[in-house]
Amino acid sequence: MNHNRSAGILLHISSLPSPFGIGDLGPESYAFADFLQKSGLTYWQILPLSPTEESSGHSPYSGLSAFAGNILLISPEHLVEEGLLQTTDLPEEEKASDQVDFSRATAIKTDLLQRSWQYFKEGASPDLQNEFKTFCKKENEWLQDYSLYAALKKHFGIKSWTDWPEEVRLRKKEALQQLQQQLEGETEQEKYFQFLFYKQWFRLKNYCNERGIKIFGDIPFYVGYDSSDVWSHPDLFKLDDQLEMEVVSGVPPDYFSETGQLWRTPVFKWRERKKEVHHWWVRRIKHSLYIYDLLRLDHFRAFSAFWEVPATEETAINGYWVEGPGEDLFRKLEKEIPDLPLIAEDLGEIDQPVRDLMEQFKLPGMRVLQFAFGDEPGHNPYAPHNHIPHCLVYTGTHDNNTVRGWYDKASAKEKQQLAKYSGRRIQPQKVQEVMIQMAMSSVAYIAVVPMQDFLGLGEEGIMNRPSTATGNWKWRMQKGEANPLLAKNIARLCRLYGRERKEEKSKK
Template sequence: MLFPRAAGVLLHPTSLPGAGGIGDFGPDAHRFVQWLADAGMKIWQVLPLGPTGYGDSPYQCFSAFAGNPLLIHVPGFTGEPTSGNPHVVDFGAVIPAKQAALAAWLDTVPFTDEVRRFVQEQAHWLPDYALFMALKQAHGGVAWPQWDAGAAQREPEALRSWRATLAPEIDRIYKQQFVFFGQYQALRQACRDRGIKLMGDVPIYVAHDSADVWANPTQFQLHANGTLKVQAGVPPDYFSETGQLWGNPLYDWERMQADGYSWWIARMRAGLQQFDLVRLDHFRGFEAYWEIAGDAPTAVHGRWVKGPGASLFAALTAALGPMPIVAENLGLITPEVETLREQFHYPGMAILQFAFDGQDSNFIPHRYVRDLVVYTGTHDNDTTMGWWQSTGEGDSTRAADAVAREKDFAKRYLGTDGHEMHWVLIRAALASVASTVLVPLQDVLGVGSDARMNLPGRQAGNWGFRFTWAQLTPDLTERLRTLTTTYER
């Protein structure tokens, strides 16, 4: 699917300014939509919006369908449970403060017929999710395989008893999700009113400790007690010498195919109802995925296993029609992966930060095709200024001499002395033939490595970046708009 020529910004809503120590769907989100329009942007890309669990990662959510309650704007909540740094989300302080304020507010929200209709409309996931979260709280927050056997194994009589016992909390979660999606749809309408498309991110995998796995255990490769037989990850790569051990359960693709991929159809339908465009994360895993033992200490000793390939996407297309999907085709990409992507006409991605390392790379702008989404960097990269200022010293993935060669080539290729390298890369991306350009807000601001969103493999300290309105000056906004207009985006 060839997208119209456009530019956009990558910013997760938690990174917005505002009261409460974390960004949400309130007035600052609507102000940001107006800023996007003022800057000539036509796309706002966000990361997954689900309720986060371990490590505060939006890629490890308690549900693939539910919304993150931390993103709900609580009227009157003005507390600042932070370390005093407006550029960082202090999750350890924010989470209990926001949860307490949200619970108190939801107790004042009536359980109306509108809420009941919402619960009925979302019956394919919401009752399971609400019960899962209530059970998790009742069991002290431990992962579901550690719950009492009746709850963990979903014994019907045990679930009936728990539903009665936990009814008040279940109703509160119903109202929570009703409010979340109401605020989100208001924000989406604000985007529509200004000609801005919302682009979401659908991870290939779901968290082991999630309502999805607990409610559908036969769809995943698990032991009888719910623990992992095998898990997802990637082999050693640019980001990690020992690979990445993700801890996500792997799908039982044969069983999924046997029932017509119904779970995946429901998941993609929900994504397409939320977003105008969908970035499908780790696309190569649908062609072949890295399988690691469930108890492995690292991702080094895994094996490649064939994925569902075209049969999944044929089923999705038959059920949902042509889908506005962007395939995240980064990493160890084989010809088979590209054949699968091209078969369904999904544009791939190119990362400008990876274009100058001397490899035979399609990330270099003169090799771009129109059907492509170009990023200066992604949420998993350093910021452009952080990348440019790095010397490679102490970095096992980037030797100092290789970094020097990379920078020399980048300056020659881009015709620059290296000054304001973030704007140099933004201009190169916008000027390219690629239909879509997306720039992390950190690169628009020209901030360094301390504003990085995520360092793959790091267990803590990720996802915390926030900006302030003082950083988005009128001069910066006009500069971005001028470039966007110049290159007809």
């Protein structure tokens, strides 16, 4: 982690304005990069870019692949620029909603991407065709499995692989070979979609890097049960001989839920298949650091020990702690990737072994200001005076309410503690300004503020409600909200607290 004082904004790509039902890698993503530059900010933090689907509530933390990109984020406007769509193919523009419409976005993007595939097959330039071939060769280790999985999923009516015919579910060689031949065109199409995603992604990333903006990514500890990773590599997970989950992931009761959180994703065989699981994880981290400049390891405490729950349980209460990969995995990562640019998401129930693992590999953790005022702040690690330089400070995360929403529901004690601590009479409509100022003035090297807090939004700006399966990941910024006046105010805060972006281009 760069030890210069700096700051950033947390805003997922899907939360950008666009006329296609979901934010994407189109013109508004470049406008936001310009906004970050004018604001004096260094980091653009996003959520995982994995492909999502309706059955998992479109959660980016339960994606269909740990390596593939979400094709709903592909920009139709850029496809027109590249001659891979015609302007007349685009639907009539509708006013951008403040909510992602996943159904509409899926319908629009599916149609446009299939049209683009036809344009590519019928008239792509030799240079573009060679670029596609190079991509397929370079990414083959994950792309072949994912593209076949995606083609099969459509072939079997969008059902989970667990509901496919037995011979396909269990990857019987003869059945797979037959389907590979039958679905060769569909598999190639899925590879093309991934090619488009990564082509557009790196175009945006390079644009940001050239302006001194670094992309701050995020990867979940677990992968979804219905994913190409589990279907392609079932031997890496605790599954029975019919590939049903024996145990599932979750967390014990905590701040977010009295019964814990039951995520119901498969658990890795960290001990039984140590070599193979470690190899997969090294590939995953290397791939992630290829597409991001800085990487947050979500649910970091699981690297030390994770909460395992019998698959028959209805809640996470009756789980138990199991030892995680610990230092062995990070030793392997150090050999492959010097100066690991990793951030540990160390929220929740953290014990000394987790802290020791972070200290051993010099991984910075997180301080969330919304957690600072439930008790006396004097010894609360989230209170600003207890921060350390080697950490990141947040007003809130994607799993929190907005600051205004938090304050509206805060207890009288929390409100009193905040007023005492800040030395100010708190106005509910301006509480976010107090918290942003605290974050910016912290000694933490990096301060990150969700865009919703910079916009002063209330509960309507929540991105995710943990332990709820529907209605999440939908918040969107409106066109024009990331405006010059807001950029000027943020730049003033960055200068005031020594967090203005250092004018140096990324080496990547």
